[in-house]
Amino acid sequence: MGAPDPCAPDPGAPAGPAGAALLELVAVMDRLRSPGGCPWDARQTHASLLRYLVEETYEVVDAVEGGDRDELREELGDLLLQVVFHARVAAEAPDGFDIDDVAAGIVAKLVRRHPHVFAGEAAAEDLQARWDAIKATEKTRASVLDGVPLHLPALARADKVLGRLERAGLEEPAAPGAPGEAAVGRELLDLVRRARAAGVDPEAALRTTVRELEAGARAREAATGG
Template sequence: MTDVPGARLLDLVAVMDRLRSPGGCPWDARQTHASLLRYLVEESYEVVDAVENGTREELRDELGDLLLQVVFHARVAAEDPAEGFDVDDVAEAIVAKLVRRHPHVFDGEVAAEDLQARWDAIKATEKQRESVLDGIPLQLPALARADKVLGRLQRAGLAEPAEPTGAQDPVDEEAVGERLLELVRVAHAAGVDPEAALRTATRRLERAARERESAAGPARG
C-alpha cells in the first residue's frame, strides 16, 4: 500500500527526536533557537540559489535542509517546560491560518478582486495591528524590506504605484537589475553605503505613512 502524502515527514520527526534525546548527537542536543538561526538563514538562501541556478535534485535537497530547520526548532520548542509546543502544534497553527485567510476557498466567500489586499486585511485583524506596516521584519535586506513596505502601502492606498514608463523604456527583470546596479555603482563612487541609504529612505517613507495613518484613523489592512 502506498503511503499517504506526508508520511515521510513522520520519519523526519522521529529522526530529530532521536538526535535530541539522551544517547543521540551531542551537537544536536546543544542547539537552541538562537544558535540555529544562522543555519535557517543559510538554508533559505540556498533554496533561493537552487531555484535560480540549480537542478531539480538540488532544489529537492535544499528544501529538505530547510524543512529540517523547521522540525529542529519545533523539537527544541517541545522541550520548554513552561511554553512548549511541538511540530503538530506548528502544523495545526498554519493549517488554521491558511483556512482563515482563504475564506473564498473554505468558507464560500466570493473571491476578492485583490486577494493580496484581502489577505492583508484578515492578517491585520488577526494580529490587531495598528498599522499596515506592523510586522515587517527589520532584519530583512534593505531592498526586500523596501519592496515589502511599498507593497503594503500601495495596497492600503497610502502610496501611489509607480507611473508606467513609455514603450521606449521597458521595465523587465534585466532592465531593473541594470538600473539597480548602476545606482550601486554611483553610490560606490560617492562613498555611500547603498544598503544603509535605502534603509534610511524606507524609514522616512514609513514615518510619513504612519503619520498619515494616525491622522486617518485605524489601520486599513
C-alpha cells in the first residue's frame, strides 16, 4: 500500500462554505485557457461554444425528466462549466467581464425583482405581474415580445409568446383554418393554447409522448430481434 496522497481531502475535516468548489472550477478553467494549458480550450470562442451550451441544456432537461439525481448532478456540472467557460472567454477581451461580474449581475437582479423578500414590501397578489412591472423598468423595449429567443423550439416559443400576449392583454382569438402548412401551424398554436389553459408545458408533454413512442418501438425491436 502506497503512501497517502498529501493532496487528498481529509474525510474528517469540516466541509467548506457553500460555493467553495466553484472557486476551484474557476481556477481550473483559468489553467485550461492560460499558456501551457489545453490547446482546444484555448482556441474556443463564444460562437464555437454555443453548440455545447445548447446540448448541455437539453441533457439537463433529460436528466430532470428521467428522474436520475446522479445524472442530474453531473449534467448540471457540465452546464455550469459552460457558464464559467463563457465568462473566462469574456474576461480576455479588453472591455470584457468575468465570472464575478456575471454573479454580481444576477444577484442584483434577484434582489431587485424580489422586493417582498429583500426590501420589506408586501407580497403582491400577482407576483408574476409585479415581476414583469419591475422588469419593464429595467429594459426599454418597443414590444412586449422583445427578448423572446428566436431559437427556442417552436412549441416552447409559441408558449412563451402566448404568455407574454396574455399578460399584456394582447392575445388574439384563434383564427379560422387555412390550407396546408398554415392550417397545421394554427392547429399547433391552438394546442399550445389548450396546454396553457390546462397548466401543461407543451414542449415537455410532447417530449414525454415521444419518449413513450420510442420505448414502445425499442421494445418491439427487441421482441422481434430487429
